Amino acid sequence: MNIAVTGVAPLIRLAVRRDRLFIGGWAVLLLGVCAASATATLSLYPTSSQQIAAAEAINASPALVALYGPILDTRSFGELAMTKMTVLYAVFVALLVVVVVRRHTRTEEESGRAELLAGTAMNRAAPLAAAVAEGIGVSVLSGVGAAAVDAAAGLSLAGSVLFGASWAGIGLVATGLTAAACQLSASTRTCAAVAAGALGALFVLRAVGDTSVSWLSWLSPFGWSTQLSAWSNPRWWVLLLYPVTAAGLLSAAHVLHARRDLGNGLFVARLGRAAASSRLGGVITLTGRLHATSILLWTAIVGVLGLALGAIAPTIGKLLSSPSGRSLLARIGGAGAMQDTMLAAELSIFAVVTSCFAVTVVSRSGMEEHDGRTEQVLGTATSRHRAYLATVMTAVAGATWLLLVTGVTMAVGFGAVAGNLSDGVGRVLPAVLVQLPAVWLVAALSVSAYALRSRWATAGWALLAAFFALGQLGEMLRFPTWLTGLSPFTHVPRMPVERFALAPLATMTLIAVALFAVGAVFYRRRDIG
Amino acid sequence: MSSPTPIVQVRNVVKTFGRTRALDGLDLTVSAGEVHGFLGPNGAGKSTTIRALLGMLRIDSGSMSLFGCDPWTDVVAIHRRLAYVPGDVSLWPNLSGGETIDLLLRMRGADPRSSQRSEMLERFELDPSKKGRAYSKGNRQKVALVAAFAADAELLIFDEPTSGLDPLMEEVFNQCVAERTSTGATVLLSSHILSEVDRLADRVTLIRNGRAIESGTLAELRHLRRTHLRAEIPQPFGLDLPGVHDLSIDGSVVSCTVEPAMLAGTLAELSRAGVCTLTCTPPTLEELFLDAYRGTVTAAEVGQ
Numbered sequence: 001m002n003i004a005v006t007g008v009a010p011l012i013r014l015a016v017r018r019d020r021l022f023i024g025g026w027a028v029l030l031l032g033v034c035a036a037s038a039t040a041t042l043s044l045y046p047t048s049s050q051q052i053a054a055a056e057a058i059n060a061s062p063a064l065v066a067l068y069g070p071i072l073d074t075r076s077f078g079e080l081a082m083t084k085m086t087v088l089y090a091v092f093v094a095l096l097v098v099v100v101v102r103r104h105t106r107t108e109e110e111s112g113r114a115e116l117l118a119g120t121a122m123n124r125a126a127p128l129a130a131a132v133a134e135g136i137g138v139s140v141l142s143g144v145g146a147a148a149v150d151a152a153a154g155l156s157l158a159g160s161v162l163f164g165a166s167w168a169g170i171g172l173v174a175t176g177l178t179a180a181a182c183q184l185s186a187s188t189r190t191c192a193a194v195a196a197g198a199l200g201a202l203f204v205l206r207a208v209g210d211t212s213v214s215w216l217s218w219l220s221p222f223g224w225s226t227q228l229s230a231w232s233n234p235r236w237w238v239l240l241l242y243p244v245t246a247a248g249l250l251s252a253a254h255v256l257h258a259r260r261d262l263g264n265g266l267f268v269a270r271l272g273r274a275a276a277s278s279r280l281g282g283v284i285t286l287t288g289r290l291h292a293t294s295i296l297l298w299t300a301i302v303g304v305l306g307l308a309l310g311a312i313a314p315t316i317g318k319l320l321s322s323p324s325g326r327s328l329l330a331r332i333g334g335a336g337a338m339q340d341t342m343l344a345a346e347l348s349i350f351a352v353v354t355s356c357f358a359v360t361v362v363s364r365s366g367m368e369e370h371d372g373r374t375e376q377v378l379g380t381a382t383s384r385h386r387a388y389l390a391t392v393m394t395a396v397a398g399a400t401w402l403l404l405v406t407g408v409t410m411a412v413g414f415g416a417v418a419g420n421l422s423d424g425v426g427r428v429l430p431a432v433l434v435q436l437p438a439v440w441l442v443a444a445l446s447v448s449a450y451a452l453r454s455r456w457a458t459a460g461w462a463l464l465a466a467f468f469a470l471g472q473l474g475e476m477l478r479f480p481t482w483l484t485g486l487s488p489f490t491h492v493p494r495m496p497v498e499r500f501a502l503a504p505l506a507t508m509t510l511i512a513v514a515l516f517a518v519g520a521v522f523y524r525r526r527d528i529g
Numbered sequence: 530m531s532s533p534t535p536i537v538q539v540r541n542v543v544k545t546f547g548r549t550r551a552l553d554g555l556d557l558t559v560s561a562g563e564v565h566g567f568l569g570p571n572g573a574g575k576s577t578t579i580r581a582l583l584g585m586l587r588i589d590s591g592s593m594s595l596f597g598c599d600p601w602t603d604v605v606a607i608h609r610r611l612a613y614v615p616g617d618v619s620l621w622p623n624l625s626g627g628e629t630i631d632l633l634l635r636m637r638g639a640d641p642r643s644s645q646r647s648e649m650l651e652r653f654e655l656d657p658s659k660k661g662r663a664y665s666k667g668n669r670q671k672v673a674l675v676a677a678f679a680a681d682a683e684l685l686i687f688d689e690p691t692s693g694l695d696p697l698m699e700e701v702f703n704q705c706v707a708e709r710t711s712t713g714a715t716v717l718l719s720s721h722i723l724s725e726v727d728r729l730a731d732r733v734t735l736i737r738n739g740r741a742i743e744s745g746t747l748a749e750l751r752h753l754r755r756t757h758l759r760a761e762i763p764q765p766f767g768l769d770l771p772g773v774h775d776l777s778i779d780g781s782v783v784s785c786t787v788e789p790a791m792l793a794g795t796l797a798e799l800s801r802a803g804v805c806t807l808t809c810t811p812p813t814l815e816e817l818f819l820d821a822y823r824g825t826v827t828a829a830e831v832g833q
Contacts, residue, residue: 110622110662186662187622271658272625280628281635290621372619377672379583379613380636381605528585 007122011130013105022260023138024098025462027470031145034085036473038153041081048075055080064208064312069226077232078159082150086166086230087222091203093142093167097135098195101178103144106191109263118262128257132179132250139171155231162239162490169242173221174199176249182254185265193297200301205505219321221245282380287390290368291361295398302350306406309346310413310428313339343414343431344494347406351435351489352468356403358443359460360397362450366457375529388451388523395443397445401438407432431495437508438488442467444515451519453526534597535560536684536715537582544577544739546830551577553739554591556668558733559717566730567719574618574739575719579688582717583613595684609638612677616688616719618669620661621827626668630676639680646679652701657818678705685709691725693768703729723811727754730750750762755786761806 025262045051051277055074058064069087071079079086105128108114114127123129147164174195181195203218209217210226217223221242228238260266279285368374377387407429415424448459467487484490491504537559544552552574559565569575573628580586582595584604593600595607596746620629627650631641650657653671664672670693677685685706706716706729720726726733727747734744747754757776765778777784787795799807 270660272623272628272660274625274658275641276624276628276631276635280632283636286621286632289624293623339735372617373613374620375580375583375585375615376613376619376633377636378585378604379606379608379615381638382636383605525587527587528557529580 007117007120007126008133010128011104011117011122011126015100015130015134019100019103019134023096023100025465026092027142027145028091029465030092030096030142031149032469033089033474034082034146035149035153037080038150041077042154044081049079051075051077051080058083058489061312066211066308067312069206069210072226072229073232074157076231078150078155078163079229081155082163082231085146086163086225087203087206089476090167090170090222090225091199093139093171093447094199095289096142097138098178098192098199100138101131101135101175102182102188102192102195104134105179106185106188110186110188112263115262125254125257128179128253130251132175135175135178137166138170139175142171144166150485159231160232160233161227165239166225166228166230166242169222169239172246173249176246176253179253180249180256183253183266185259185267186263187265189293189355190265256322257397262404276368283377283387284390286377287361287365287394290364291394291398294357294360295401296400298398301400302354302406303409303443304406306350306409307413310410310415310424313342313346313414313416314418340427340496343410343428344497346410347431347435348471348489348492348494350403350406350410350432350466351438351452351492352406352471354406354435355439355442355464357402358395358399358439358462359446360393361398362443362446362460363458366392366450366454369454369457369500369529372529378528385520385526388520390520392443393445395447396440399439399443400436401434403432427496430500434492434495434500434505435489437505438492438514440512441508441515443478444512444519448515448519448522451523456529530617536596537565537717538592538594538752539578539582540592542578542581543589543591544581544586545589546668551739552581552588555736556741556744557734557736557746559715561714561715562710563731564716564718564729566726567736568721568723568726569719569736570721573721573736574675575721575736576688577739578736579613579686579717579719581688583608583742583830610682610683611686612637612680612682613686614673614677614688614690616692617635618666618778619667620664620672620675622660622662625658626661626664626672629672630657630679633673634680635684636793637680641679644679646675646698649675649679649705652705653698654664665693667698670694671698672697674702674705676721681712681714682709683714685714687716687718689720690718691720699725727811739796754789756789756792757784757810758795758799758806759784759808759810760800762799762804764802766802768795770795781808807809 041051045054052074055071055076058068058080059070059074067088067461068083070389072081073079105251108117108127117127118124143164143166145356146163147160150160170285177198178191178195181198182191184194203222206217206220206223206226209220209223217227224238224241227235229235237442256266280289365374368377374387378384410432411424413424413430414428415421418424442460442464445463449456449459449463470479470484470487471489473479474487474490488508491508493499493501493504535558537557539557539569542552542555543550555574555578557567557578567578568574577586581588582593582600584600584655589603596610598607601608620626624632630646630650634641634644634646653675655668655671655675659668661669661672670690674690677687684758691702694702706718710716716729718726718729730747732744732746733750735742736752743750760779760783763781765781765783768776768783768785770791772788773785773795774788775786776786783799785795
């Protein structure tokens with residue numbers, strides 16, 4: 001590739017300067033989960049026979065194999081300890097790269113900042129090259145970090161290094177994928193959807209491959225991460241697949257980039273309507289319209305995930321019928337308890353995921369204000385309260401809707417596999433609905449931060465990351481209760497395992513309502529812009 | 530001087546952002562039916578004033594009123610009666626220009642169907658079906674201008690409205706402003722370009738460092754209408770005439786500013802002296818502000 005270096009070095013410095021907190025936070029979270037997994041697996045399955053039983057249990061469940069990939073060597077402790085990390089958490093490495101690479105390519109072009117820089121003495125391809133360099137750097141660092149954390153946790157050194165290399169490899173492929181996707185459309189959001197969609201498709205391809213048509217797994221980088229067999233009898237040559245694929249994608253990105261104009265995509269932007277529909281008449285419908293595409297996408301993703309994860313739960317108890325599996329079940333409390341535990345665990349993750357939607361709505365409002373569009377809205381006969389209400393309504397209604405979709409699809413998935421739809425609905429739906437107050441509370445915290453100061457519109461992400469970390473790591477690392485209790489999600493009754501409890505839910509709802517109200521007052525009183 | 534109920538009244542307003550004093554005791558009065566030029570260099574506080582008038586910023590002290598109401602508390606009632614075009618128009622990337630125009634009109638309480646939307650689209654030569662992200666700076670500005678002119682507003686507030694427009698479109702803008710004022714609308718027009726204000730404004734307020742330096746009709750601020758002359762003559766001499774200011778002689782080049790009444794006389798004088806090159810320009814903002822700071826110094830003093 002012909003990447004002239006003029007301008008690349010300062011751009012990389014600029015990018016790292018802008019991203020350091022974000023990358024640092026994400027890395028700490030990922031490596032923390034990695035370390036926790038490595039240590040917790042040992043305390044959960046101290047003897048090798050227990051470890052083998054657990055590995056066999058995973059392999060026996062197509063649903064778990066679809067989610068985590070199979071365990072090739074059931075006697076390998078490293079492979080068991082890193083089951084979730086190898087494929088599922090590698091997705092988060094890939095997403096980090098997508099965010100970073102897009103942020104410095106297409107986002108910069110859409111905002112016009114790229115044009116400002118393009119006028120300086122730099123090579124035309126310099127922004128793309130710098131973003132790619134940062135993507136590669138992030139990938140390599142994630143890999144090195146993961147290897148170091150695993151080795152430090154006592155896993156075998158060679159395995160740790162290979163496992164780290166698989167994370168770095170996934171990051172490299174994601175770098176190439178995003179670089180290419182960002183050449184396609186003039187819209188930042190479309191480019192992100194293409195990149196994330198491609199990653200999703202590769203994940204599904206592997207899931208299908210691992211559970212039925214095995215050669216399909218070889219078509220997906222996520223499949224390579226399993227097939228590398230990092231922890232015993234490794235296939236070293238698989239490591240070559242990642243950089244070769246990445247190089248191919250990067251060349252494609254380079255060619256596409258050289259053929260298009262700054263600020264344009266490969267696809268010609270479609271024309272819009274010459275006049276607005278009669279529904280688009282105020283700030284509430286406007287906000288709804290701005291989020292319509294994203295709500296549709298989220299609905300589709302959450303729906304598919306809900307169906308899939310709902311279908312996993314009932315199979316888990318049945319498939320653990322091997323002698324070693326039975327002893328495992330007995331410890332937990334029987335097959336019914338196992339599927340209920342699974343449901344409760346899945347739902348707590350769904351609650352975090354749907355909260356993400358609420359946070360995106362609030363971040364978007366911050367961006368609207370930053371770009372001066374809120375000023376135009378408030379320059380019309382639109383009151384502050386109404387503008388605030390538009391954000392609150394979209395965040396709350398959207399997140400609530402998504403959780404409902406989760407509940408219904410999960411109940412259907414569960415009921416279909418268990419062969420009893422009404423049982424599915426009765427078991428799953430209440431367990432989903434109790435998550436709502438926690439989601440509302442996250443939305444309320446996020447909105448009131450924005451109401452205090454427009455720059456804090458993204459504070460919700462930090463909160464959500466902290467809550468997620470408390471939930472994921474809190475139990476494993478035995479944090480004190482007051483600390484884990486800071487996360488609203490820990491106060492949700494873990495139905496169907498636990499009983500319904502009104503008090504925490506009512507308290508969280510009341511706090512959320514109070515925060516929304518306080519936010520309204522602050523938003524009315526502060527400067528805009 | 531001003532009519533009994535000014536549309537815009539700003540009295541001794543202070544607004545600070547941290548340690549910077551963006552507005553430092555600003556006064557501004559805009560009477561009904563006039564085009565008021567709000568003139569100042571970049572960073573003088575023009576946009577801050579406008580944003581405070583629109584209720585986006587909360588002032589620290591002083592008083593403000595629009596249509597006799599408080600712009601901070603009576604936002605909605607006031608905004609129904611005005612249209613605002615910001616200096617840097619940002620559009621929703623995936624809404625078309627036409628959708629944005631309709632949306633802004635409806636949010637002001639106007640009905641796009643009974644507005645002059647299509648006429649304005651034609652006059653500003655704007656394609657309404659492009660998506661927001663596809664418009665150039667000038668075209669983004671046109672979207673906001675069409676929305677502002679398409680429905681009647683009692684007060685039009687423009688923040689550097691022609692900064693992205695070509696001269697033809699600037700002309701269309703000037704016509705639209707003239708039509709609106711002929712039907713009784715009031716216009717507040719901020720700018721850092723004197724000629725723009727000069728063509729449209731009845732009255733002007735000069736602002737610098739958050740303070741109004743002077744305010745009045747263009748006739749009152751006669752120094753605003755002076756012409757800056759730069760002439761090359763074989764034998765330079767002091768143009769010692771009343772109404773000629775800022776005289777300087779550098780070799781064979783004479784430069785000065787001349788009041789409108791004395792322009793003919795000065796040119797005749799130069800022509801007698803055998804002028805070989807002559808450039809006439811309006812005075813720069815810097816010169817205006819220097820004059821304003823000097824206040825009521827006499828022409829003779831300036832000449833020396």
